[in-house]
Structure formats: C-alpha cells, structure tokens
Amino acid sequence: MERKTKVHAEDGKQEILITREFDLPLKMLFKAYQEPEIVEQWMGTKVVKLENKNHGSYHFVTTDPAGNEHVFHGTVHEFLPDQKIIRTFEMENTPFPVQLEFLEFEKLSETTSKLNMQIIYRSVADRDEMLKLPFAQGINMAHNRLEEILTDLK
C-alpha cells in the first residue's frame, strides 16, 4: 500500500514537515479539526477546551493505557475555516518546549484533500528529541513487555 503520510525532517533544521492525503472532501477533513466531539474520537483524547477562533486556545487531557494523564494545551493564533490553522502546542510536565504548528488544508478533488503540517521547534536538538520520541517509546514498550514476560516466568 502507498504511504499516504509523509514525514520530511531535513538534517540540521528545526522543523518537521508532515503531509497526508485524505480520501475525504476538504470540508470533512477540516471538520475533524473543528468539532470537539470529533477531535476526541480520532485523537483519543478528552477535549476540555477548544476555542477554534483567532486568539483562542485549547486544552486536551489524554489518559494512557497505564492510567497516567497527559495534558496538552496551546493557543490558536489563526483559524481560517477550510484553509488553515496556526497554533502552538505544549505538553505539560515534560522537558519539551512549546512548538509552533502551521496546518494548511488543501482541496485535491471533490472527494479528496490534503493536509500540510509544518511544525517548528525551539532548536534543532528539540526537534530531534521529538522525532525520536515514538522510537524511544517503542523501545520502552518492548522493554516493559519483556519485563512483564520475565516477571510472569518467575
């Protein structure tokens, strides 16, 4: 299957570009970012606040499988329906500084659309850490699984 989601992280730059083509009309793609109850469904998070307007803000709380709560928040800098969202994103209680996100929504055809996401980090090192996060979590999960198996064997 073709990879619909592409990640471009150029060496030495403090940004990541993520692009994705959707088998959805532009209006439906944008709606997924606009409606709090839909955001909750696909992001698997609790939306405490989502003010989709210029100078608005948002606040999400996600509970991981271990029961730990993770809090995310940010400010909506610009909100232009069916076109773009410019916002900040920060994970509370982590060493990661706030990041700036530019989301551009594009119509490809009547039934398909595209999202261009540019994320800018405070430094190249911060970007590299974020890039490694799912990799590191994957390793941790593998370690935890291994520990569980070993504990069960005892």
Next chain:
Amino acid sequence: MNLRRDVFQAIADPTRRTILLLVAAQSMTAGAIAANFETSRPTVSKHLQILTECELLEQQQDGRKIYYHLNPQKFKEIADFIEPFRKFWDDRFNKLESVMKNYSSENDQ
C-alpha cells in the same frame, strides 16, 4: 541514545555529507577523499574518523592501502529510525479518516 544522536550529528555536517556522497559512488582511500576538499588533510581525517566511529563508513585493508566504503546497514537503521514517528502520525490520520467516513455515512441517512 547517545550513539544515535552522534549519527545524526555526523550527517548534519556538510563536509561529512559530501564525503558520504563521494564514497557512495565508489570505495576510496583517505588521500583520494581529501583531494576533493580544500581543507587540510588532518581535518578530513577527523571527519573520516567520526563517520567510521558512527559506523556510517567502514574501512577495508587492501595491501598497504585502506579504503573507505559505506555501511548500508547503518543507513537503513537511520531510515527506520524516523519510521515510528511517521507510523504514529499515519495511525492517527487513518483514524481521522475512518471517523469522518462514519460521520459522513451517518449524516447522509
């Protein structure tokens, strides 16, 4: 994780990227590589040392000469390294797509 960071630092340097491109075309000796740069031979040697320590380059002895060549396995690791990040977003967007398809069909009825 430090070793991995070194790999990324290694490929972040423009001279080292040029060295990798040169060696990708054919195995070369340190002298032949240095001939492509205006920087001093010890500087190029230092770059070669870093690339070898990160296992991006491998040395092969041929008589009295040492040839440098690429380590394809290491490059594969770097490519795979971004994959979990891409997968994270791909899963998330797949979910978005399926949620919105359900939403469309429910609202059409």
